[in-house]
Amino acid sequence: xxxxxxxxxxxxxxxxxxxxxxxxxxxxxxxxxxxxxxxxxxxxxxxxxxxxxxxxxxxxxxxxxxxxxxxxx
Amino acid sequence: xxxxxxxxxxxxxxxxxxxxxxxxxxxxxxxxxxxxxxxxxxxxxxxxxxxxxxxxxxxxxxxxxxxxxxxxxxxxxxxxxxxxxxxxxxxxxxxxxxxxxxxxxxxxxxxxxxxxxxxxxxxxxxxxxxxxxxxxxxxxxxxxxxxxxxxxxxxxxxxxxxxxxxxxxxxxxxxxxxx
Numbered sequence: 001x002x003x004x005x006x007x008x009x010x011x012x013x014x015x016x017x018x019x020x021x022x023x024x025x026x027x028x029x030x031x032x033x034x035x036x037x038x039x040x041x042x043x044x045x046x047x048x049x050x051x052x053x054x055x056x057x058x059x060x061x062x063x064x065x066x067x068x069x070x071x072x073x
Numbered sequence: 074x075x076x077x078x079x080x081x082x083x084x085x086x087x088x089x090x091x092x093x094x095x096x097x098x099x100x101x102x103x104x105x106x107x108x109x110x111x112x113x114x115x116x117x118x119x120x121x122x123x124x125x126x127x128x129x130x131x132x133x134x135x136x137x138x139x140x141x142x143x144x145x146x147x148x149x150x151x152x153x154x155x156x157x158x159x160x161x162x163x164x165x166x167x168x169x170x171x172x173x174x175x176x177x178x179x180x181x182x183x184x185x186x187x188x189x190x191x192x193x194x195x196x197x198x199x200x201x202x203x204x205x206x207x208x209x210x211x212x213x214x215x216x217x218x219x220x221x222x223x224x225x226x227x228x229x230x231x232x233x234x235x236x237x238x239x240x241x242x243x244x245x246x247x248x249x250x251x252x
Binding site: 004008011013014016032033 | 101116
């Protein structure tokens with residue numbers, strides 16, 4: 001049996017159906033998962049870049065993160 | 074409550090019976106088990122004020138996979154999620170999220186409210202909160218508290234659930250209609 005199984009529950013009839021996804025459904029499913037993985041990686045890289053820039057700036061100013069917070073608070 | 078005419082009363086008026094409220098009905102009888110690659114709950118009646126969706130024990134086959142939900146099987150970039158109190162921006166997500174979870178535990182718990190889900194004139198507001206064992210250190214937690222929005226005006230009549238990667242191992246979804 002395929003690993004792409006879809007389960008449907010119909011609230012009106014109370015019927016449950018379990019079937020293999022159509023090729024179109026598999027394509028959509030995989031596209032969703034790939035796009036999410038790509039976006040997640042991008043966001044992680046962005047966060048890492050911001051963290052690096054923040055650390056560099058603090059080092060240049062010669063103050064700790066806590067001191068910077070005090071200054072801005 | 075309102076005043077209504079009643080000739081049997083000395084004043085000719087009486088208080089009307091209060092409108093029924095505060096009830097919660099499980100729409101997908103017994104709950105729907107999360108299994109395979111995708112699970113949907115369809116033909117949701119539009120007779121309630123809100124939908125309250127409870128997810129118990131979501132366990133992905135792939136470690137750290139996030140539980141997604143879609144409205145009316147819409148996979149376009151019509152969704153947005155934010156934890157900010159106030160913000161603005163464009164809609165760029167193709168689903169709403171619950172939380173990512175460890176693949177070796179079944180103690181995840183979460184819910185989403187969909188306000189005024191049956192109206193056909195406004196965008197939809199979703200409020201989500203979830204907690205799950207952290208994928209790297211399962212004795213630690215991961216949590217999400219998200220404001221999520223869908224920029225479509227259709228009444229919500231179908232919910233699709235899928236993991237961000239791989240298949241479901243376990244979990245159950247309960248869809249309640251709330252008045």
